[in-house]
Amino acid sequence: MGSKTFLDYFPTNFRHEKSFFLKNNLVDLEKLSNLSEFDLNEIQKKSPLCTLNNLKKIRAIAIFKKEVEIxxxxxxxxxxxxxxxxxxxxxxxxxxxxxxxxxxxxxxxxxxxxxxxxxxxxxxxxxxxxxxxxx
The missing domain is CATH 1.10.10 (Arc Repressor Mutant, subunit A)
Structure with a gap:
């Protein structure tokens, strides 16, 4: 079994966001932490099943991981x-x-x-x- 990626830590209620990120090759911690509000709104437009709240949580967790090593x-x-x-x-x-x-x-x-x-x-x-x- 391979090692866990950053997105693997999220529960099943993030499945739509995880699916979008995987399809669009947005799995890099750097890319996820640098998503702007505009980017999050565009993701939601492209994939309406993704919620803005979950997208913001993923970005915040990526920032905590990258910047503070949490x-x-x-x-x-x-x-x-x-x-x-x-x-x-x-x-x-x-x-x-x-x-x-x-x-x-x-x-x-x-x-x-x-x-x-x-x-x-x-x-x-x-x-x-x-x-x-x-x-």
Missing amino acids: SPPEANLLLHCGIGSIKSLSLSTPYELEAKIGRLERSLRVKTESEITFALLKQWIKRAKQVYKSY
């Missing part, structure tokens, strides 16, 4: 906690993130599969601040 499942967790950009991550504190993740886990009544420690949260925020300053 795995797709962890980036998806941040999105579900309301952290949707490098800027919002850089303005957060580890305590806020820990509370948001805990709140999400309690509301969903599940424990996240990845081991997210306080030190890891600090590392993400530090990298996000470095990336945000370089913009």
Whole structure:
């Protein structure tokens, strides 16, 4: 069995977006993270089954992966906690993130599969601040 590609980390409700990206050879992390709002709207026009919300999530996760080196499942967790950009991550504190993740886990009544420690949260925020300053 081959290694997983970036798009393989997305659940089945992203099947239309994954299919579009595969058909159009948009599987490169660099290309996905650089999609503009215009590009996302054009994709939705070409493939109406793709939702703008899912396209934006894929782009945000690609940016987190590329810029801050956060795995797709962890980036998806941040999105579900309301952290949707490098800027919002850089303005957060580890305590806020820990509370948001805990709140999400309690509301969903599940424990996240990845081991997210306080030190890891600090590392993400530090990298996000470095990336945000370089913009």
